[in-house]
Amino acid sequence: MAVFMTIQLHGNIAYILKHRGQILATMVLVAFASGIGTLLFQTVTQNRILTPSVMGLESLFVLLQTVLIFALDIGGLSMLGSVGRFLAEGALLVTFATLLYRWLLSGSGMDLHRVLLIGLVCGTLFRSASGLMQRLMSPGEFAVLQSRIFATFTRADGGVLMVCALIVALVSLVVWRMRHRLDVIALGANSATALGVPYRRNVTGILLLVALLVATSTALVGPMMFLGLLIVNLTYPLIGSWRHCYLLPGSVLIGMVTLVGGQLVLERLLDMAGTLSVVIEFTGGALFIYLLLKKAKK
Template sequence: MPVTAGAPAADGARRALTPAVRLVLLATAVVVAGAAFLTVGALDAFELLAPLRLARLAPMVIVGAAVAVSTVLFQTVTENRILTPSIMGFDALYALIQTAAVFVLGSTAVIATAPVARFGVEVAAMLVLSMLLFRWLFGGPRRSLYLMVLVGIVFGTLFRSLATFLQRVIDPNEYLIVQDRLFASFSAVDPGLLAVCAVVVVAVFAWVWSARRDLDVVALGQPTATALGVDHRTLVLKVLAACALLVSVSTALVGPITFFGLLVANLAYLVMGTHRHTYLLPGAALLGVITLVGGQSILEHVFGMDTVLSVIVEFVGGIVFIMLLIRGGKR
């Protein structure tokens, strides 16, 4: 009898937490996490520490939102919850670029290179490769999305193998420089790059938001989307280009975060309780920011750990990936 009496109350509570209400709660959590990151342990010297913490907060917000949204978009067009844009080899190409630059030019020349120039080369390389792959395997007569993903995995393996080979033959001291660049870091990001990345991410988000209803249709599958009047191939190519741009900019800005998108995207499906992109996309972006900002705040101010958050995120994301493989990632 108590279970029967409590069931309507529980159902009412779930109905009260509509996706819109959940978005408001997530936005509130973002504000709280940001305020905690800026103020905890810094009130005595806030004027001095606030600019330093803001310089670390901004890239976490940009990267957290960009990676989360790009993963949701990629999973929508591939109809698979265990795939992320990183599977296309972006992280491996980034590692190869960093290793090859140190191998050819030397660590001194790489460090002396202007951050804007280095950022431009890395983004251009990742964008050109991804767009060639998209046009070749999905824009042509083959039009095979899964063949494109498989070829991306092969290229990623190739890039990773080449990077590993170069890392074995370079000077050990320069290898340490390469290793330092292969872990995502949100400190010492050039302010000029932050402005460029923010403009690019906002512009991509604006287009994605305008296509959110078409994305709901694409998520139903190609036959259904085509029957409902959506140009499936064209929209998928645009979505893949948006994913490539978001991931390229994020990776070039702070470094690779392989499993972060997978973790946040699947958390967004769970928290939002809907597959409508009107709520899912902003929910994923907010959860990405909460994960990075809140996680870094807890690490630094609660546990007193001076470590890189990306290492912990990758560990947890890897566990989630294995769990999804066991359960089956196909929706």
């Protein structure tokens, strides 16, 4: 972080520091939200391949952006303001996840596989609806939409960052207080219940926290499907422990190194030959395929 903020610092130093500070704050918040959210999701599902993205939240974000531009046009969006638009998008994403979880988990049994399957179906439905409306847009509206649905770390303003930082800080505090219960929940429903942990209530609360983190990250920078998968699957071997008191801060630190280091390499060594989101998605997608093949051979 110090290198990112001070390297080749010349010219209008105040402006450069402010601009780099916003980018750095965005990457730190996304590292918090993606790392912790994916770690919690994999703890609940007991599967190192699954990520919150399979629940259709990022596809819903694309659909939401498409509907806003399609229905309100570009002028109507500017009336909402950046903070208002961020809060509206995040609230809709969390509401969708809350309704989905309450509907699926209100029965007598906890069926996470059914949750994941319906999440995949909803994601496909959202992408299809987005594609239909995008074909009906004017070229100008479509260009604005494309700039919003691709992940970038340079567009968040100070007001949005403050709101996002408050949300992430509150959720992180709640998660840290329940770190020991997470160790027990990772053992499975039967073991957790036998050890006195109310498994159903805790898992429902964890899934809602995951939805809030993913919604915050997605509304802040845009959809990044494989970032959490990349961070967490680097965390497990590097930390070398199953205890969440080490995994939680480890995932955050590794996420920061991944994002800040990747941005630094792209800017200073590769002369911005690409974008960080594309590199992360490519690397994370390759890791996802490798994990699937590795699991299939067992």
